[in-house]
Amino acid sequence: MKNRITLKELARLLNVSVSTVSKALNDSPEISPKTVERVKELAALHKYRPNPTAVNLKSSKSGTIGVIIPNISNSFFANVLSGIEAEAQKKGIQVMTYISNESLEREKQIVEHLTSGFVDGVLIAVAEETQRQKNYDHLKSIIDYNIPVVLYDRIDLEFTADKVGIDxxxxxxxxxxxxxxxxxxxxxxxxxxxxxxxxxxxxxxxxxxxxxxxxxxxxxxxxxxxxxxxxxxxxxxxxxxxxxxxxxxxxxxxxxxxxxxxxxxxxxxxxxxxxxxxxxxxxxxxxxxxxQVPEVIGAGAMEVLLNRINGKMEKPKIKKIIETELIEMESTK
Amino acid sequence: MKNRITLKELARLLNVSVSTVSKALNDSPEISPKTVERVKELAALHKYRPNPTAVNLKSSKSGTIGVIIPNISNSFFANVLSGIEAEAQKKGIQVMTYISNESLEREKQIVEHLTSGFVDGVLIAVAEETQRQKNYDHLKSIIDYNIPVVLYDRIDLEFTADKVGIDxxxxxxxxxxxxxxxxxxxxxxxxxxxxxxxxxxxxxxxxxxxxxxxxxxxxxxxxxxxxxxxxxxxxxxxxxxxxxxxxxxxxxxxxxxxxxxxxxxxxxxxxxxxxxxxxxxxxxxxxxxxxQVPEVIGAGAMEVLLNRINGKMEKPKIKKIIETELIEMESTK
DNA sequence: CTGAAAGCGCTTACAG
DNA sequence: CTGAAAGCGCTTACAG
Missing domain, CATH: 3.40.50.2300 (Response regulator)
Known part of the structure; x- marks a missing residue:
C-alpha cells in the first residue's frame, strides 16, 4: 500500500513550511530558484500530486462537468459522448455521465444531484418525457444555481439556454x-x-x-x-x-x-x-x-460550455448549428 | 443567482454553532430533538445540501468510481455503461467515464488521472493495444495506490484482479x-x-x-x-x-x-x-x-467493485461469470 | 525569500 | 445538550 504523499509531509522532509512547498510547486516568483528545485525534486521522487478534492474545495470549482444522455443504446448519443470525452480530455476536464432513459423523474433526480455542487457545468439532451410534458423547472433550477447549461442535439424546445445541434x-x-x-x-x-x-x-x-x-x-x-x-x-x-x-x-x-x-x-x-x-x-x-457528426456536436457543446464556465462569452445565449452531410449509398441509387 | 447556503450561514441564522448544526443534520443523538427540528426546518427552507467536495475531503472518499471503456461505438460497451450507471444510481455513486479508444497511451493517461485521488475504484475493459503489448504496469499502479480495480468483459488476460464477464x-x-x-x-x-x-x-x-x-x-x-x-x-x-x-x-x-x-x-x-x-x-x-447481457455485466462489475471498496470481500480475487443466452432467429432456421 | 495564519465547508473527539 | 478546537489537504494574502 502506497500512501499518497501530502504537502505537509513534503514540508517536513524538506524542513520548510507548507506554504513554501505549495508556492514552489506552483512556480511562484516569491520562492528562490534553489528552493523550487529542491522541492520539485523531492516531489517528483515521491510522485507527489495535489489532492484534487482539496484543490477543488479551495477553488470552489470541481473541474468536472455532468453529461445527461437520454438513451445510450442509441449509437448517436454514444458517439456524442465520445466527442465530449475527447474534448474534455484535451482540456483536463472530468466527465460525469448520467443516463436519463428518457424519463422525467430520473432527469429530476440527476439534476438534484448536479445542483449540489458536483459539477461546474451541464450538457444535456432533454428526455422525451420531459419534452412531452414541457416541464423544465428542474432545468431552470440548474441555472438558478448559476451552473451553466448547454443543450445538445435536442434543441428545438422552448427553453432558453445555449444550444448546439443541427438544423x-x-x-x-x-x-x-x-x-x-x-x-x-x-x-x-x-x-x-x-x-x-x-x-x-x-x-x-x-x-x-x-x-x-x-x-x-x-x-x-x-x-x-x-x-x-x-x-x-x-x-x-x-x-x-x-x-x-x-x-x-x-x-x-x-x-x-x-x-x-x-x-x-x-x-x-x-x-x-x-x-x-x-x-x-x-x-x-x-x-x-x-x-449527424455526433462527435462534432459533442465537441462543439463542450466548447460552448467551457467558454460559458470561464466567462468568455457575451450574455445572450447562443445557438450553434453544426453542418451535416448526406451520404449517398445504395438505397438511393 | 442563488448562492448555496453553508453550515456556517445556517448556524448564524439559528444562533447556534456550526457543530450543532452539523450534528443535528446528521441525526446525532447528542442533540436535543427540539434543536434538531429547528435546524432541519431551516435547512429545508433554504434547500441546504452539504458541499460534496468538503464531505469528500473529510472522509477521504469521493463517492465516485471511474469507468474505462475501450470503444463506445460498440453498442455492447454502451450498454455495459448503462448497467453500471443504473447500479451506481441506486447506490448513490457517481460515475466518471473515460474512453481509451483501444489505445495504451490514452489508457495510461487516464490511469494517471485516476490515481491522483479522483475515484474510490475503477472498472476497466483493457484496451486492445494494452493486451497486445501485455503491458499492465499502469494497472498495477492503480492497485498500488490501494484503489480497487475490477475488470469487466475482457477478462482472459494475465493480470490478477477481480473479474466479471462471460465464459x-x-x-x-x-x-x-x-x-x-x-x-x-x-x-x-x-x-x-x-x-x-x-x-x-x-x-x-x-x-x-x-x-x-x-x-x-x-x-x-x-x-x-x-x-x-x-x-x-x-x-x-x-x-x-x-x-x-x-x-x-x-x-x-x-x-x-x-x-x-x-x-x-x-x-x-x-x-x-x-x-x-x-x-x-x-x-x-x-x-x-x-x-451477452451487457447491462448484467455492468451491474455485476459495479457490485463487485462496491463490495471491494467497502471491504466486504475476502482477500482472494474473484471471477464472476455471467450466463449468456443464444437467441435463435431467422439466420439459423 | 520564507513562514504563520486564515480559510474553503465540513466532521468529530473532547470539554464543559 | 452545546460549542470550541482541530483537522481533512490545499492556497494565498499578509508579515517579517
Missing part, C-alpha cells in the same frame, strides 16, 4: 428534395420522435419540400408496434416509392418491413435514414444516411 | 455445437479480436466443438480490409455453410459479404453473431445471436 428542418428539406430529384413521386416519412421538437422540425422540413400540392405520407408513433403498422401501411397499401426516416428505430424498421414484404430497395423504394455511418455501410443494401 | 470458451463451444446440430458440416469463424484474450477463448471454444478431425475455417484480422478478404475467401472459395462471428464488426461484415455474393441466409449459410438484440431483430434476415 433539423433544413436537413429534412434537403433530403426530401434529393428524393424528388431522383424522380420519386410518393415520398413517405417514418418517425418515432414526432412529439419532440427535433422530430417536429424534421417533419416540417419534409412538408416544406413537398409543398402544399402534394399529399403527405406520415407514419408516426413512439410505440414500435403501432409504428410498424403505420409504416407497413405506407409501404404496402399506399405504395410510397421513397421513405425518409427520422431516427434509428424507424430507419431499421423501414428496412426490415421492406424486406418482409419483398419490396426491393432501391428500385421500388428509395430510403434515406438517420443512422450511424459504420452501420449504414453494412446494411443490405447499404443505406443513404444523414451524417 | 467465452463455453459460449462458442455451444454455438458451434448448435450449428452442427443444425446439420452444418463446414463451419467457419470470423473474428477481429483474435489477438485479445476473449478472442482466443472464443476460437478455442470453436475448436473444441469441431474436434481434431474436422478442418478449421478461420478468418481473422483486426484490419477491416484484410478481414473482408478472408471472410470472402471462406464464403466464396471454401463454401462454408455456417459462420460464427465473434464480434460486432465481423458479424456485420459477414452479413454484408453474403449479400454481395448472393449467398442465401440461412439456406446456404447459417450465421450466429455477437450483436445487440435490438439490431439483431432488424437485420434482414434477422440474425441468431449470443446475448
Amino acid at each position: 433539423d428542418r433544413k436537413v429534412f428539406f434537403d433530403a426530401a428534395q434529393l428524393l424528388q430529384e431522383r424522380g420519386r413521386k410518393k415520398i413517405g416519412i417514418a418517425t418515432s420522435i414526432h412529439h419532440m421538437g427535433v422530430g417536429k422540425e424534421r417533419i416540417a422540413g419534409y412538408r416544406d419540400a413537398l409543398g402544399r400540392e402534394n399529399p403527405y405520407y406520415i407514419a408516426n408513433s413512439a410505440k414500435m408496434d403501432s409504428l410498424r403498422e403505420k409504416v407497413t401501411n405506407l409501404l404496402v397499401n399506399e405504395k410510397v416509392d421513397a421513405m425518409l426516416c427520422s431516427d434509428y428505430s424507424s430507419t431499421l424498421m423501414t428496412y426490415r418491413l421492406a424486406y418482409e414484404h419483398g419490396i426491393k430497395i432501391p428500385s421500388q423504394l428509395q430510403v434515406i435514414g438517420f443512422i450511424n455511418g459504420s452501420l449504414a455501410g453494412y446494411l443490405t443494401p447499404s443505406i443513404s444516411y444523414i451524417d | 467465452d470458451r463455453k459460449v462458442f463451444f455451444d454455438a458451434a455445437q448448435l450449428l452442427q446440430e443444425r446439420g452444418r458440416k463446414k463451419i467457419g469463424i470470423a473474428t477481429s479480436i483474435h489477438h485479445m484474450g476473449v478472442g482466443k477463448e472464443r476460437i478455442a471454444g470453436y475448436r473444441d466443438a469441431l474436434g481434431r478431425e474436422n478442418p478449421y475455417y478461420i478468418a481473422n484480422s483486426a484490419k477491416m480490409d484484410s478481414l473482408r478478404e478472408k471472410v470472402t475467401n471462406l464464403l466464396v472459395n471454401e463454401k462454408v455453410d455456417a459462420m460464427l462471428c465473434s464480434d460486432y464488426s465481423s458479424t456485420l461484415m459477414t452479413y454484408r459479404l453474403a449479400y454481395e455474393h448472393g449467398i442465401k441466409i440461412p439456406s446456404q449459410l447459417q450465421v450466429i453473431g455477437f450483436i445487440n438484440g435490438s439490431l439483431a431483430g432488424y437485420l434482414t434476415p434477422s440474425i441468431s445471436y449470443i446475448d
Whole structure:
C-alpha cells in the first residue's frame, strides 16, 4: 500500500513550511530558484500530486462537468459522448455521465444531484418525457444555481439556454428534395420522435419540400408496434416509392418491413435514414444516411460550455448549428 | 443567482454553532430533538445540501468510481455503461467515464488521472493495444495506490484482479455445437479480436466443438480490409455453410459479404453473431445471436467493485461469470 | 525569500 | 445538550 504523499509531509522532509512547498510547486516568483528545485525534486521522487478534492474545495470549482444522455443504446448519443470525452480530455476536464432513459423523474433526480455542487457545468439532451410534458423547472433550477447549461442535439424546445445541434428542418428539406430529384413521386416519412421538437422540425422540413400540392405520407408513433403498422401501411397499401426516416428505430424498421414484404430497395423504394455511418455501410443494401457528426456536436457543446464556465462569452445565449452531410449509398441509387 | 447556503450561514441564522448544526443534520443523538427540528426546518427552507467536495475531503472518499471503456461505438460497451450507471444510481455513486479508444497511451493517461485521488475504484475493459503489448504496469499502479480495480468483459488476460464477464470458451463451444446440430458440416469463424484474450477463448471454444478431425475455417484480422478478404475467401472459395462471428464488426461484415455474393441466409449459410438484440431483430434476415447481457455485466462489475471498496470481500480475487443466452432467429432456421 | 495564519465547508473527539 | 478546537489537504494574502 502506497500512501499518497501530502504537502505537509513534503514540508517536513524538506524542513520548510507548507506554504513554501505549495508556492514552489506552483512556480511562484516569491520562492528562490534553489528552493523550487529542491522541492520539485523531492516531489517528483515521491510522485507527489495535489489532492484534487482539496484543490477543488479551495477553488470552489470541481473541474468536472455532468453529461445527461437520454438513451445510450442509441449509437448517436454514444458517439456524442465520445466527442465530449475527447474534448474534455484535451482540456483536463472530468466527465460525469448520467443516463436519463428518457424519463422525467430520473432527469429530476440527476439534476438534484448536479445542483449540489458536483459539477461546474451541464450538457444535456432533454428526455422525451420531459419534452412531452414541457416541464423544465428542474432545468431552470440548474441555472438558478448559476451552473451553466448547454443543450445538445435536442434543441428545438422552448427553453432558453445555449444550444448546439443541427438544423433539423433544413436537413429534412434537403433530403426530401434529393428524393424528388431522383424522380420519386410518393415520398413517405417514418418517425418515432414526432412529439419532440427535433422530430417536429424534421417533419416540417419534409412538408416544406413537398409543398402544399402534394399529399403527405406520415407514419408516426413512439410505440414500435403501432409504428410498424403505420409504416407497413405506407409501404404496402399506399405504395410510397421513397421513405425518409427520422431516427434509428424507424430507419431499421423501414428496412426490415421492406424486406418482409419483398419490396426491393432501391428500385421500388428509395430510403434515406438517420443512422450511424459504420452501420449504414453494412446494411443490405447499404443505406443513404444523414451524417449527424455526433462527435462534432459533442465537441462543439463542450466548447460552448467551457467558454460559458470561464466567462468568455457575451450574455445572450447562443445557438450553434453544426453542418451535416448526406451520404449517398445504395438505397438511393 | 442563488448562492448555496453553508453550515456556517445556517448556524448564524439559528444562533447556534456550526457543530450543532452539523450534528443535528446528521441525526446525532447528542442533540436535543427540539434543536434538531429547528435546524432541519431551516435547512429545508433554504434547500441546504452539504458541499460534496468538503464531505469528500473529510472522509477521504469521493463517492465516485471511474469507468474505462475501450470503444463506445460498440453498442455492447454502451450498454455495459448503462448497467453500471443504473447500479451506481441506486447506490448513490457517481460515475466518471473515460474512453481509451483501444489505445495504451490514452489508457495510461487516464490511469494517471485516476490515481491522483479522483475515484474510490475503477472498472476497466483493457484496451486492445494494452493486451497486445501485455503491458499492465499502469494497472498495477492503480492497485498500488490501494484503489480497487475490477475488470469487466475482457477478462482472459494475465493480470490478477477481480473479474466479471462471460465464459467465452463455453459460449462458442455451444454455438458451434448448435450449428452442427443444425446439420452444418463446414463451419467457419470470423473474428477481429483474435489477438485479445476473449478472442482466443472464443476460437478455442470453436475448436473444441469441431474436434481434431474436422478442418478449421478461420478468418481473422483486426484490419477491416484484410478481414473482408478472408471472410470472402471462406464464403466464396471454401463454401462454408455456417459462420460464427465473434464480434460486432465481423458479424456485420459477414452479413454484408453474403449479400454481395448472393449467398442465401440461412439456406446456404447459417450465421450466429455477437450483436445487440435490438439490431439483431432488424437485420434482414434477422440474425441468431449470443446475448451477452451487457447491462448484467455492468451491474455485476459495479457490485463487485462496491463490495471491494467497502471491504466486504475476502482477500482472494474473484471471477464472476455471467450466463449468456443464444437467441435463435431467422439466420439459423 | 520564507513562514504563520486564515480559510474553503465540513466532521468529530473532547470539554464543559 | 452545546460549542470550541482541530483537522481533512490545499492556497494565498499578509508579515517579517
